[in-house]
Amino acid sequence: MKLISDARIQKAEFQRLMHQYRHFRWAIAWASPVPTLFQELVKYKEKIHSLIVGIHFYQTHPDFIQEFLDDPRVRFIQQPEGTFHPKLYLFSNSDQEWELLLGSTNFTKEAFSRNIEASLLICNEDDVSNKIHSDTLDLISSTYNEGVSFDAKMLNDYKVIWQTHQRKIESLSGRYGNSGNKSIAIHNVPVITKSWNDFISEIKKEPNDGFEKRLSVIRIAQQLFKTRFHFREMTADERKFIAGLRNKLNIEGAGNWDYFGNMSASGYFSGKISQNDELISRALDEIPPSGQVTKAHYENFKKLFCESLAGEKLASATRLLSMKRPDMFICLNSKNQSALCDDFGIKKFGMSYERYWNDIIERILDSNWWQNPDPKTEEEQTVSNARMAFLDSLYYVP
Known part of the structure; x- marks a missing residue:
């Protein structure tokens, strides 16, 4: 078990986990095409068992959704009570061989670059891990049943609203345009x-x-x-x-x-x-x-x-x-x-x-x-x- 708070280490661990394990079960609040990691996720697409992504506040990027159109293994939570906000990444070969990354990290470019994030990496050899493993499976299973797969029409409708929300998100983040100036709150x-x-x-x-x-x-x-x-x-x-x-x-x-x-x-x-x-x-x-x-x-x-x-x-x-x-x-x-x-x-x-x-x-x-x-x-x-x-x-x- 270890705490990860460095973005570079977190990215390296993510790459290792995707290479090492055969099954991915994720539940995440938001997702976007993270450089390198997204390409590897697409490369290992056959390893996805169940992937659940939230779209609350229109933070999930349409390009991520586009990659998984009509894929029954990838579902999106549309209108949850409150906000769908977990960040669970379960990688496994079997019930006896697995690792779980959980914490504050979404599958977004910002989370793996400039954000300050903290995640805990737990594996099957850690103490009290069996209960954590079973609870994680239960959560992923229940949220997967609540989600839906996107088709082309749903994506087009989502893009319309996503585009209008970008200025709001960027201004609240202190980011305006792409001029390279340092963001100011x-x-x-x-x-x-x-x-x-x-x-x-x-x-x-x-x-x-x-x-x-x-x-x-x-x-x-x-x-x-x-x-x-x-x-x-x-x-x-x-x-x-x-x-x-x-x-x-x-x-x-x-x-x-x-x-x-x-x-x-x-x-x-x-x-x-x-x-x-x-x-x-x-x-x-x-x-x-x-x-x-x-x-x-x-x-x-x-x-x-x-x-x-x-x-x-x-x-x-x-x-x-x-x-x-x-x-x-x-x-x-x-x-x-x-x-x-x-x-x-x-x-x-x-x-x-x-x-x-x-x-x-x-x-x-x-x-x-x-x-x-x-x-x-x-x-x-x-x-x-x-x-x-x-x-x-x-x-x-x-």
Whole structure:
């Protein structure tokens, strides 16, 4: 009998057990394609006697399920009372020759790599092992009877819900995207836990009447998008205002156009806006004027925008996005990126369209002040409807 708490040792023991024994009886809460171990499990698939896996919280990966479609030896617990949470791995050649690994370890990549896990390895030669062996067999047998095998339709239905739950799981884990930045617990990021009252109080403190100037920009932009169904239907000066370019728009407050990002240095972008480029208008059409904005909407915008402006014109793109949906986008540019990334614990270098959504937008969407706005005046309601864009007032560095 021995305690295993080192992931490398645990992986090595697992490999030994799969090689050494002829029968596998497992009951585990979650499973995914663990590097190396999953390939070996598939290789030794004929050794599976009974394998029961939970799918609670949609933590079990569809690729694991895919491998065992219509396999009667592999069953999945769908809706248990409470949570199906055992981690039992019984390897045997006979009732007199077996080893049991039990503890906290699920059959997942994280459990065999970065998680801190502890498992106890027991074999038939240990004291009191007979009772443990019989109890384990009883548990595996009873849970196996409660499970079902997956078919292709069930897997497709599961994938739909699994996909929607991934962002929730990753954000709660402190993981956003695949940028390689070190994970930070959400509660350790001050800007994420900031209350609505603190948020509104801080943005009102912007010097040089910045708060009022920003309000005027948001009100003009929202009125333009309300009265012009498509971006291409705006006048040249209206388009320039939305795009953060110098303009002659004769509306009170339009002189504050450079708040939320001045894009005048981008001559190519300025030319496209002046030419009323069709692709840019179509790109903005992909972003709904109200309601939920999904990553799919954003990806469709990105595809069309990049067809018009090849290369990483992220600042220009996000200026347009932040004016159409200031509740969902912030204009990310050289004046605010460094401070924002520092505060949110985001890797600064290598920013891209993909990372903008995965590392920045998804973090902001988890913020307390964004999730729970509590406007008390008409002015604060305007801010609430543009609360993500207003982050610029906290991070802008002249």
